């Protein structure tokens with residue numbers, strides 16, 4: 292058919308599910324779109340231009356360009372390839388809770404992934420209405436993040452007043468909720484974003500081991516606040532490859548001591564005069580957080596985490 296090509300419009304990717312996306316335009320319209328050409332990729336949070344569907348053919352909108360990103364938050368997939376998860380984030384909120392059993396190493400690696408991508412990482416401790424949040428072991432776990440210098444918010448997605456400080460923190464941010472399945476990411480998203488009706492785990496499903504309720508990554512606008520991306524729960528997370536000397540960027544408490552080490556290229560493993568290993572020995576630095584740092588170094592070396600390399 293002849294006729295002028297429809298004008299290209301700026302849009303935002305608000306949902307990505309494999310290579311299918313949903314975009315939103317400035318007038319508030321949302322519709323499905325597909326990527327134009329094989330080389331193009333985009334993820335939730337991307338700023339794109341779209342070619343609207345031609346009225347005659349009733350086809351789907353095409354994403355034709357993707358703007359350069361301010362940040363890219365990515366993971367290493369099971370085959371060791373880097374996969375972008377979200378674009379243009381300013382804040383990554385790692386959601387933890389006393390149940391299901393939290394894995395602190397996953398939380399650490401998320402925070403490291405954020406720091407390495409130039410994104411501020413914070414910890415949100417959800418389900419504070421449950422008595423288990425008072426357990427000594429759980430409090431020790433969340434206390435490690437406070438000690439490391441992270442911002443830690445304690446709240447319950449079920450209690451509006453406790454969610455208010457998080458809502459204030461999201462003001463002006465593009466934030467993503469990440470974490471293990473069942474921690475309450477979607478429940479919190481629904482509490483914060485009126486337009487969101489994300490499915491959450493129901494009571495009858497709650498006994499299912501390893502069940503993942505959320506299957507897509509989606510962005511919501513919070514009126515008078517910021518933007519929030521809910522994401523599916525994970526069994527594991529590792530940041531994309533970086534040089535081993537960069538790994539410490541993901542551990543603020545280690546980075547803060549690094550300038551006191553004898554060698555300025557100290558990796559804080561077995562080097563003499565290391566201020567970090569001394570701080571661990573002096574109980575000034577969490578042995579678990581330090582172990583976590585060593586594990587990520589080993590992951591980056593392509594070795595199983597439990598294998599400690601000897602040089």
Ligand SMILES: Nc1nc2c(ncn2[C@@H]2O[C@H](COP(=O)(O)OP(=O)(O)OP(=O)(O)O)[C@@H](O)[C@H]2O)c(=O)[nH]1
Pocket residue numbers: 417418419420421446447448449450470471472473474475476477478479490491492493494497502503504505506522523524525
């Ligand atoms: N007691 C209590 N339960 C909560 C709270 N927040 C969420 N839950 C419950 O925890 C379960 C899991 O919540 P979801 O929001 O589905 O968790 P999710 O992190 O989105 O899980 P995935 O989508 O699988 O990653 C549901 O049964 C929620 O009702 C809370 O603050 N307190």
Ligand SMILES: [Mg+2]
Pocket residue numbers: 476477478490491504505522523524
């Ligand atoms: Mg969910």
Ligand SMILES: [Zn+2]
Pocket residue numbers: 549552553557558559560562564565566567568
């Ligand atoms: Zn050192």
